[in-house]
Amino acid sequence: MTRADEQPIPLSTRVNRLFEWGHRRGDPEQTNEEVALALGDRLRRPVEPQMVESIRDGSLADPPLDLRDAVADHFEVSRVYLSGSDYGYVDTQVRLCISARDAGVRSLSMRSLADPDPAGGALPRQAMEELIGLLARLTD
CATH class of the missing domain: 1.10.260.40 (lambda repressor-like DNA-binding domains)
Structure with a gap:
């Protein structure tokens, strides 16, 4: 979203x-x-x-x-x-995948990264943003 x-x-x-x-x-x-x-x-x-x-x-x-x-x-x-x-969640997924690849992550399971439902079934955008930040530090 x-x-x-x-x-x-x-x-x-x-x-x-x-x-x-x-x-x-x-x-x-x-x-x-x-x-x-x-x-x-x-x-x-x-x-x-x-x-x-x-x-x-x-x-x-x-x-x-x-x-x-x-x-x-x-x-x-x-x-x-x-x-x-309503592309924000997908944009975060794309940026996460780029960051993971550039940090040398060999495998990333995206099964649980469907657009989150109100019950909170998928990884929240904020958590993905935090992962992007952590991965960026690995490539610095």
């Missing part, structure tokens, strides 16, 4: 986080060309690398919904992350 007191995270920032997340430690990020080709396969129509670049640099701030969904599917995150306004 995105909290009322949080500033919105631009779509370009969220997409760039997916590029940052979508590779193994030590490997390069996927290129705009590679992602455009994969999106074209998903959508069954050509997607130009310039369109991906425009989303990433913010010059295309409101791409079509099917393209946002295809990007989310490509990087295997909830479509809410790019298509909804």
Whole structure:
């Protein structure tokens, strides 16, 4: 859930986080060309690398919904992350995964990281934020 007191995270920032997340430690990020080709396969129509670049640099701030969904599917995150306004929990998950990978964590079970219900069944965002901070200290 995105909290009322949080500033919105631009779509370009969220997409760039997916590029940052979508590779193994030590490997390069996927290129705009590679992602455009994969999106074209998903959508069954050509997607130009310039369109991906425009989303990433913010010059295309409101791409079509099917393209946002295809990007989310490509990087295997909830479509809410790019298509909804309630993306805060997913953003925290993505940042946690990036931090864990960069700290050299070899395995991270995400089974319990579904969006939390009011009964508190999943890891709260605050706990994930604390883990992100701890992991950041490991990489310093």
